Amino acid sequence: MEEDCCATQLIYRAGKFNAVGLDRFVKEVKLAECGVSYGVVAIVGPQSSGKSALQNHLFTTQFANSRRSQTTKGIWIAKCVGIEPCTIAMDLEGTDGRERGQDDTFKKQSTLFALAVSDIVLINM
Numbered sequence: 001m002e003e004d005c006c007a008t009q010l011i012y013r014a015g016k017f018n019a020v021g022l023d024r025f026v027k028e029v030k031l032a033e034c035g036v037s038y039g040v041v042a043i044v045g046p047q048s049s050g051k052s053a054l055q056n057h058l059f060t061t062q063f064a065n066s067r068r069s070q071t072t073k074g075i076w077i078a079k080c081v082g083i084e085p086c087t088i089a090m091d092l093e094g095t096d097g098r099e100r101g102q103d104d105t106f107k108k109q110s111t112l113f114a115l116a117v118s119d120i121v122l123i124n125m
């Protein structure tokens with residue numbers, strides 16, 4: 001069976017880009033060998049709406065999912081298992097988390113980021 005890759009936090013909760021983590025991830029999943037033939041799929045939607053669980057089910061990823069309040073913070077990436085061509089799944093923080101109060105900067109920027117870099121964006125209603 002194909003090895004699944006550990007999920008990596010690409011963007012920290014505060015919005016900082018994890019350049020070291022991305023570098024390690026790219027090497028682990030041998031992304032360079034895919035050339036330009038790889039896909040990116042992202043999921044956006046409300047908190048605790050099952051975004052991480054849905055991706056884990058569809059792509060055999062290992063994104064954390066829990067019944068307890070906010071689970072996914074920032075943006076996480078993982079390699080989809082058994083999907084050709086090579087596809088990277090991107091799991092986003094819920095768009096309506098109370099943890100950020102009135103500040104919707106992260107929500108706007110992370111959604112725009114997902115739209116910009118993904119081939120497919122799943123909107124979890």
Ligand SMILES: Nc1nc2c(ncn2[C@@H]2O[C@H](COP(=O)(O)OP(=O)(O)OP(=O)(O)O)[C@@H](O)[C@H]2O)c(=O)[nH]1
Pocket residue numbers: 046047048049050051052053054064065066067068069070071072073092093094095
């Ligand atoms: N009954 C039911 N529960 C589900 C379903 N999908 C997910 N859940 C549960 O809902 C809870 C939240 O799921 P997550 O996948 O963590 O939701 P999320 O949208 O990623 O949440 P955040 O990352 O916090 O924004 C978990 O306890 C899941 O097991 C579903 O289709 N049916």
Ligand SMILES: [Mg+2]
Pocket residue numbers: 051052053064065071072091092
């Ligand atoms: Mg989640």
